[in-house]
Amino acid sequence: MKRLVGILLILAAPLVFGTAFAAETLNGAGSTFAYPIYSAWAYAYGKVTGVQLNYQSIGSGGGIQQITNKTVAFGASDAPLPPAELAKKHFLQFPTVIGGVVPVVNIPGIRAGQMKLDGATLSGIYLGEIRSWNDPRIKALNPGLNLPNHAITTIHRSEGSGTTAIFTTYLGAVSPAWKAKVGAGTAVKWPVGLGAKGSEGVANYVNRVPYSIGYVEFAYILQEKMAYALMKNKAGLYVSPTFQSFKDAAAKADFSPAKDFYLWLVNAPGKTSWPIAGGTFILLSKDLPQSNRKVVKFFDWSYKNGDPAAEKLAYVPLPLVLKNKIRAYWKKAGIY
8 A cells, every 4th residue: 555655645746735836726625536547637737737736535425525515626426426416516517537446355375366256245245244255155156266264354435435335336236135234325334344544544454454355446456466356247257357347347338418427337238347337526516617617627638638647547538429528518517
């Protein structure tokens, strides 16, 4: 985790400390899922324009709260808000990139990609019904692995989190038991396990606690070289978390401006689709048109120039046709 934090602090340093000499600063808060790519975009944008981005990676729930209170120019959430809620809050919403949420494990002797899981088993682990790594249900999926007779420690996000919303929405889609007992949302009542703040906290916990399992966005796995699990997708095939499998999950996504781009991507069809995928979204208050124009300039620049950085961090850039739909949405709102 220290390596990722160090890299992002290098990127983020001008975001936080550049205000002393910058002519303009944008303030945003929310998603930890999107923090790596927003940091990379902001660093590049600041070098070109002199505009600095002060982004607080506090979780989607915090981002929604801060834009509701109008203490930031934009909120960032991986849990899209439905049109009725957006209308009630007087918000605009649009996606920026698509990524994947990935189960990660710390089991001595088990390397990245060696363990296989499916939705029912993952749900059973987080429900506390599967308590040991050598449980017959896990062994049935992994006949070639030497699984230890050791208790499982589950790690989850402790604060309101869009990553949690994607993860629990997936579990609810594949497990009737999860849907009935826990449900989905940015914050849920976890049956078992330990909470950690932010994706950074979950990754750090999993790295430090043997025999644990958690869930993080793929950028953290890349930087920390964490041991991830393969997942069984809707087509019944085991897939690895990769840029391509996230892209395949998003291939048939129909983000509609008429619905303020509200869409979940979990359990997507396709033989090579990663099953726990989702978009990350920006929330703007319609009551802040001047700051909205500045925010839109940043994301428009990022749409035009930021795809290589997104791909490097294993986020899927939005297709051009969707970017143009978003630009039309901004124009209709009078902020582009």
